[in-house]
Amino acid sequence: MKILTLVRHAKSSWKDTGLRDRDRPLNKRGQRDAPIMGKRLHDHGIRPSLIVSSPANRAWTTAKIFAKELSYPLEFLQRDDNLYLASVDRILDVVVSQDEGFNSLMIVGHNPGFTDFANFLSPSLTYNLPTAGVVSVSIDQDHWNLYEQPRTELLVHDWPKKTQ
Numbered sequence: 001m002k003i004l005t006l007v008r009h010a011k012s013s014w015k016d017t018g019l020r021d022r023d024r025p026l027n028k029r030g031q032r033d034a035p036i037m038g039k040r041l042h043d044h045g046i047r048p049s050l051i052v053s054s055p056a057n058r059a060w061t062t063a064k065i066f067a068k069e070l071s072y073p074l075e076f077l078q079r080d081d082n083l084y085l086a087s088v089d090r091i092l093d094v095v096v097s098q099d100e101g102f103n104s105l106m107i108v109g110h111n112p113g114f115t116d117f118a119n120f121l122s123p124s125l126t127y128n129l130p131t132a133g134v135v136s137v138s139i140d141q142d143h144w145n146l147y148e149q150p151r152t153e154l155l156v157h158d159w160p161k162k163t164q
Contacts (some may be wrong), residue, residue: 007037
């Protein structure tokens with residue numbers, strides 16, 4: 001069995017209009033929400049063996065915050081350019097390319113691809129994965145080849161404003 005966790009980056013700032021999209025930082029709400037969501041994911045028992053993030057500043061910062069809350073070594077975090085504003089097909093390609101030795105994978109990235117991918121994993125799950133939102137599923141197979149619709153079980157569907 002594999003566990004796949006999707007994390008949409010926390011809320012980012014649009015304050016500095018001169019920044020490239022990739023360089024936008026988290027805003028105050030994002031800086032507040034990311035550690036809260038990382039702790040809630042920890043409380044759900046999710047322990048990734050690999051975290052891969054979009055290289056965009058807002059996603060990478062979110063990944064580092066989640067890693068800290070999950071006691072995941074920051075030096076093992078990975079960036080993958082293919083996750084930047086990725087479509088479902090590109091996200092699938094990133095997941096499929098991971099080593100089978102990793103049983104729990106977390107990927108950090110962007111909408112609309114992450115909402116679409118969440119719905120691919122668990123059909124009709126959500127119309128929108130909010131910023132700092134999390135979807136985690138168990139996958140009933142021992143490999144990352146998800147090109148055919150995998151059998152999944154929803155483990156976590158959480159976001160900052162969700163009432164617990």
